[in-house]
Amino acid sequence: MFIMPYDAPPWRPPSEAYSVLLRVTQGCPWNKCAFCGMYKGIKFQVKKLEEIRRDLRAAAQLYGQEASTLFIGDSDSLVAKVDFLVEVLGVIQKHFPSLKRITSYTRGRTLAKRNIEDLRRLREAGLTRLHVGLETGDPLLLEYIQKGLTPREIIEGSSKAIEAGFQLSLYVLLGIGGEDRWEDHARGTVRVLNAVSPHFIRLRTFIPIPGTLMYKRIQEGEFKPASPLTVLKETRLILENLACSSLFLSDHVSNYAYVEGKLPQDKNEMLEELDGFIGEVESSPTLLKSLEERHREIHL
């Protein structure tokens, strides 16, 4: 059988590895974060409904109608008009009637700007889960990395999303404070996470991407990247101060330690595991070096 190629999102979270991938927008409407090279060179646009229908026909051939999860790209689909998104969600479910989860990336500022009724409409139309990049909750660091939002906005937007009935993932970017600001980064991040209590806290570790502002800052000596040991201590500081009910996940290849569990009940066990690993790294220069080397070799 010949299956039509279609325009799938170039990026998706690891948790969507088996999902139908559908592009409703292309690129990032912000595209200014100092660490991110994901959509550089892609002009942001909302796709036409006809293109989306065509892609859905091809996707249905490829995945089969029994698919149970679908991921919408690119980086901030919720920036599109609500009426349009509701229509798209209807078309999606016609092509895939067995879907149990429809997920999208979005930005904290986009959520903060949306009113709760609009978010409820999207939820009722079938969108179930949102992935949002918090990166850090430290206000100065948010400015430095040009995230384009404040801790207050991300708390406001995230809380609205939860109130509207979405499952919410917040992403934390370990190491983005470097050697100099890791404690501020951890403490600010904890403040936001505790205020929001997202369903999922997903850890990522900063990897300098050539062509980005952070990469340039490192080359020019302005930013001192955090060592693996600093990142592990930062992870510990975050974890020990969390007082929220969330699934704490380390579901990415960029992380130095694999620490996962439910908060609050698994916290002590996770801290013990992490302490054990920190002790091993502290006492083994070889292990430290291998962590550094492995991290350098990751290409995103």
Ligand code: SF4
């Ligand atoms: S991190 Fe997200 S919001 Fe920032 S530029 Fe990249 S895709 Fe856009």
